[in-house]
Amino acid sequence: MVIDRRHQEAIELAAQSIRQNVKKVSGDHWRLNYHISTEAFWMNDPNGFSTFKNEYHLFYQHHPYSAEWGPMFWGHVKSKDLVFWEHLPIALAPSEEYDLDGCFSGSAIEKDGFLYVLYTGNVWTGNDQDTDLRQTQCLAVSEDGIHFNKINQNPVMLSAPKGEIHPHHFRDPKVWKHGDDYYCVVGSRTKDHQGQALLYHSKDLMDWEFMNVMAKSDGKLGYMWECPDFFHLDGHDILMISPQGMEPVDDLYQNLHQAGYIQGKLDYETGLLHYRNFQLLDYGFDFYAPQTIQDLKGRRIMIAWLAMWESEMPEQKNNWAGAMTIPRELTVQDNKILVNPISEFEKLRENAVQYTNITVEGEHTFHQISSDSYEIEVIIEAQASLTFGMKVRRSEALNQETLLMYDRTESLLELNRDRSGSGPKGRRVAPVKLYDNKLCLRIFIDKSSIEVFINHGEKVMSARIYPDQAANGISFFSDKKITLIKFQKWDLNKSISIGSIEGNSSR
Template identity: 70%
Template sequence: MKTLRNQHQEKISKAIESVLNEQESVDQNHWRLQYHVSTPAFWMNDPNGFSFYKGEYHLFYQHHPYSPEWGPMYWGHIKSKDLTYWEHLPIALAPSEEYDRDGCFSGSAIEKDGKLYAMYTGNVWTGDNYDTDLRQVQCLAVSEDGVHFNKVPQNPVIDLAPEGDIHPYHFRDPKVWKKDDYYYCVLGSRTKDHEGQVLLYCSRDLLNWEFMNVMAKSQGNLGFMWECPDLFSLDGQDVLVMSPQGMKSEGDLYHNLHQAGYVKGKLDYKTGLLQHEDFQLLDYGFDFYAPQTAEDEHGRRIMIAWMAMWESSMPEQKHNWAGAMTIPRELSTKQGNIISKPIPELKQLRQHHVQYKNITVNGEQELAGISGDCYELEVEINAKAASQFGIKVRTDNDTHQETLLTYDRLESLFIFNRDKSGEGDGGIRKAPVGLNDNHLHLHLFVDKSSIEVFINEGEKVMTSGIYPADNAKGICFFADQEIELITLNKWNLSKGVSPLIF
């Protein structure tokens, strides 16, 4: 009879072989991202186990290593010394035991006694309906080196959902942290009537967990399930990040299938209750879900999210890969709201700097040296009297492709339009944005099949996958009346992710 460890390792080895066989052909795809984390091949979704361990950042992720479609979940693994240059590592977890046979679902990681512990949800399908026929338990795996993990014999460490108005089966995504002498974790949950909520647990040793309370729950339009919760302190306030499923659209907001955002407040560690303010989005684009944060050695709170969404069509699947992560973003607060900025370490990727100053635009205008498909662009715009202005990126005159980024002064909206962005889904997303002294600051990170727009120093962010033609590399500025590009800086960005070597 195989030992549990050998059974687990055998499944990991087969999965790695599957990925390695496909990696080279995947890298030939012209949509293949250059500085965003993705899998060497096949499917990726939620970030998991994002942590700082022995001087390096470790990022795990939901991974199906046999197909570009979602399937039985493994934990893929990648690490970095600087959140910029990433090195693929062997797959860390495989569904190998009776309690996780249909998937090692999302979770988190924490250092204890020099070891890295991964806490995750073991998933078992008990029938054909994946919404109703399931059993979920919380499990633990431990690593001496941050690379090779063994599941603990005490698994599952949380076996049953608590009594009360708590759904017995939808019970997942543990995020663990330590405060004083205790470890705590939050779990995504729903009520029996399908309203989202988050559960709080505590433990002294990561093995024996005690349910404390329903920490927070949906009121009004906050969905039927809260996935991937994360609780941390930022600038003196507690922040609960979660991904509500099933929110209904309200005006310009909540038009994705599911959302990702936060509430700020104060957690009472004695009662286990979070008193909090209203829900706020973390990203106003199309493709941003399941964000997870980590605190690094500098005390920064860094966030990474899945740069996709469950209803997205994902044209890259025909090239045997799917999904990616956002660039890492540093969180802080400004006037009571969370702002997210690209981490400064990404400047290491910069090449071929082009700069302009005091450029007048009226109508449409292209600039010499300002084009590409993998770049960073930062521009400060004086709106003057213009009512609509912005940037078209990834443009191509032959195919009439463009991704349209427009500021509408009359509506105080920033509008992201990907109806002509190439293959894949179209659509429009809008974010409420005001001008600062009649100025708009935009900071764009464009990769081969993605774009992240940081607006007014991270007050709002919009993220999307786009799938333009290979030669769609134009950049065009436009305005309905005269505007001024006060400063414009553009850099090509180099490759940041190395292949899996095994």
């Protein structure tokens, strides 16, 4: 395969920029231990989440010249187990007329011993980035899963289909194989700004035929569907979407943009998905553009961007921004997706602590437990209490804490970061029922993040938080007596480290 020198030179220049800033990034106390982030500078959407030669590959939107969003490259990490990841060289750089202003989001698939990535080439045609843009779908190929060449036939999808489909907002292709053929869903909007997803079909990944508008907004699902992902799971067809511009409904949809799924049945003859209601995948502050794979064990695994557009990012002052969620396993129960951390994260556990049947009334602080990178499992029996919860990353001296509070009268669990330290504030709530008067939580705390899995995956709440290094306390509170039936805590080891952008292992 002939190496494209222009593309390679753009990658090498970006690598030099990153190398010059790795040291400053690695010294930041908010630097995450077990979440994927860049070696330096900006990260957003996960891309190309795939398996290739029995390893896991994850790419991501990356600006290698600043901690702000800019012309997009594709960063790259790989793993053997979805827990320990190593950094690889940048995979894609904007270098051609069709992607001059960014290699936007896309996906990857293994075919005939090669790894193919299908991505959006973006070109600005004027000063208004909402109206003055040209987006096409492009293909790059790799023999080793590390070095990619863009094909000569690019773009493989030259323009959006005619009709009521918006001609410019046409991005984020997700490809999969069904039978002997390949299918692809692309994010889109109508000319009157209603979000929708377009379905394409191909025999060879090169020549694509538009089939139909797969699904579209009912008028309440935003003006643009970004980062669609389609898969079949436990007898259900699932279309994941990230709708922009949904209006808040009571306590829901409070983030700038949302991420969730619609469920139904895809007719592969007509290209139509007949679907039911939209469901959120995460009720916290920071979760966007999720992408999934079927892993080597047959599970459906999801990773998303652990951030939100236009949100304050204090880590930018130390030359990095953004991270990924931990990988999450998806299953279906009672026609809804359950979301749980993958079991492999147990590999990171050490220094186990366990308590049973602890009575709390008022406030109880575990003075002997403090950490900034850990996992908690807790089962709380509410008894007669109406309000109870816990505080993590707590320091009374600094007046810092991240609050989880359950309100039984409203059946709501609140995640509150008004006192979480630096960075954005606010509260989010999730509708949560008690089972046998019990609340089950599994919580992952990292240096600057929290992910809360509720009642065995019925709901999840994720957020970036930026506490002081000294804010390491854990306490529980209640208005009346509650019982901590089980409280387990493990420190979690580091699994992501600053590695070599030349492709050597970071472990």
